[in-house]
Amino acid sequence: MSSRSSTPIRSLEPKPPISFLGAGGAHDVHLGNSAALLTWEGETFLIDCGFTVYPRLVQKNLVEKPQAILITHLHDDHIGSLSALLYHRHFLSKLPPTPLLAGTPELRQKLHTYLAYLMGEPLERFATILAPEAYRPYLKSFDTSGLHMPHMPSAAYLFTSPSLNLLYSGDIGKPVPALPSLATLPMLWVFHDVAFHRTPTHAHYTELIPFYEQGYNLWGYHCDPAQAPPDNPIPLVHSTFLLG
Ligand SMILES: [Zn+2]
Numbered sequence: 001m002s003s004r005s006s007t008p009i010r011s012l013e014p015k016p017p018i019s020f021l022g023a024g025g026a027h028d029v030h031l032g033n034s035a036a037l038l039t040w041e042g043e044t045f046l047i048d049c050g051f052t053v054y055p056r057l058v059q060k061n062l063v064e065k066p067q068a069i070l071i072t073h074l075h076d077d078h079i080g081s082l083s084a085l086l087y088h089r090h091f092l093s094k095l096p097p098t099p100l101l102a103g104t105p106e107l108r109q110k111l112h113t114y115l116a117y118l119m120g121e122p123l124e125r126f127a128t129i130l131a132p133e134a135y136r137p138y139l140k141s142f143d144t145s146g147l148h149m150p151h152m153p154s155a156a157y158l159f160t161s162p163s164l165n166l167l168y169s170g171d172i173g174k175p176v177p178a179l180p181s182l183a184t185l186p187m188l189w190v191f192h193d194v195a196f197h198r199t200p201t202h203a204h205y206t207e208l209i210p211f212y213e214q215g216y217n218l219w220g221y222h223c224d225p226a227q228a229p230p231d232n233p234i235p236l237v238h239s240t241f242l243l244g
Pocket residue numbers: 073075078148171
């Protein structure tokens with residue numbers, strides 16, 4: 001960590017291949033639900049699929065673009081249009097079942113129950129639910145269950161490679177606990193939820209500032225930039241990573 005402080009690696013270039021379909025909080029509908037398309041080793045992942053996401057994918061002709069979908073947790077602003085997307089990909093696009101990646105056994109089990117209730121069995125017509133690590137060895141999950149909402153399963157995800165690493169926090173009430181242990185990863189980009197008011201469900205910007213000051217290449221999402229106080233130094237994805 002000390003070498004990080006003396007030689008910050010924070011840099012704007014090269015930007016990782018991530019485009020946010022929206023970057024708002026749960027009720028910032030005008031900013032879109034927080035979700036992103038990320039291309040890694042030639043494969044495109046959709047991260048989360050809230051209720052504004054499927055319409056956005058249709059509008060941008062991107063319904064067929066992701067090869068797999070990562071889910072951080074089961075709130076509607078993260079899965080609210082997932083069944084519509086899976087139906088579209090199955091019935092209209094005639095795609096094979098979509099790999100759905102979820103980072104804990106409980107998250108996978110609840111995701112299966114939820115989708116089977118909405119879409120009918122066998123769910124395997126539409127989707128195959130897997131651990132991210134079982135899908136691609138460069139993916140790593142961090143169990144953040146209970147840190148966003150009590151008793152709610154959730155996960156953060158790390159995309160790894162020798163030259164670029166990317167952490168996506170999902171929603172979490174504090175900085176991702178694994179964050180300090182990732183300090184030595186080369187070219188680490190961190191996309192973290194951020195809140196500008198005190199809440200147990202999202203990371204307050206003042207708790208993220210120490211990481212930012214240590215040189216972490218940290219970007220905030222799941223917020224309204226209009227609410228950012230003047231002393232917030234953390235850059236927000238809205239200015240740089242939104243899909244045009
Ligand atoms: Zn949430």
